Amino acid sequence: MILLYRPGSSILHRSPAGVKLALFALAALALSAYPHDGWSIAVVLVAVCALYAVARLPLRILLAEAWRLRWIVLVLGAALTIFVSPLIAWINTGRVVGIVLLASLLTLTTRMSDLLAVLHRLMRPLGRIGVDAESVAMAISLTITMIPVVAGFADRVRDAQDARGVRLGVRSAIPLLVLALRHADDVGDALAARGLA
Template sequence: MRVIRLRRPGTSVVHRLPAGPKLATLAIIAIALSAFPHDAGSIAVTLAAVAGLFLLAGQSPRVLAAEVWRLRWLVLVLGLALWIFVTPQVAWINTGRVVALILLASLVTITTPMGDLLAVLRRMLGPLRRWIDVDAVAMTVSLTIAMIPVVAGFAGDTADAQRARGVRLGVRAVVPLLVRTLRHADDVGDALAARGLV
């Protein structure tokens, strides 16, 4: 089982930054990458900035390389499809957007305790307490952020396993990925229940 606890303790400026600004930055960058047009140069700058944030957080190039390596199949499948059916520039821009966001979500998970994320989300959702279960929504959002890099890693592992068996990659590759992801979700649910969090 791949554990969800991805945090790497440290004393960097990114580690010391409160969870609120980190989540706000992640949301702003996600909106900016999604809502505004970009060219190849701006995506290259964005990816370089994300790499710089990893270094600023005291993470070695090896950690960054490992995070990127986990996304290799996503990059290959998405990038190749866009390259073939649209244009190489569109492939670079859109694949770069996705990779940048996943890496940023990984960095938030690496440098922020889950409890801090939950506390910030609870405060943000506090005014809606009359209409929604704030604790449940906060837990869902924080787990979603943490699960993004985990599922990306599952995708890479699944593709590697199928290639090792000589299985051709295709739509059926989604099935073992889905099974593994659901199994992991069950394990996480059991762990949360054992700690009295659900």
């Protein structure tokens, strides 16, 4: 499994995983539900970038995370611009970018073991109604970490296609799907070896 945690001593690294997870959930909810305008989305994106500076992560990490989102931005932005309006495209694309960058920041500043422990504690009360808290916690944490992992796979596919001079097309999704499925198999094998699957 690809480990995304970057050790550090910033206030975000030292903050409890539960606090960070709660703030991420609230921020994602606010970004999704609040009726933003063009200026407020710009402020949100600047604030998210500032959080990377607060975490004392090098600028290259923020740029790499943003670069991984380029195809999402292009496809979503173009579709919304064509079918709705440029302003709506800016607002909704900004929302997606903000949420994904926050998810990446969470995984960059939080150890997976800490995140799993928090999720397990949150799910424990559901055990009374037959929900397996460990499985749910593992599924949620894997989902959070898969966002930047799949974005990294998309980068690899794009770089390989550029090197071969291949044009974009529907067939571009096939190598990405193969990499994602292979990674899922590897994660499943690792979980099974540890008795977690």
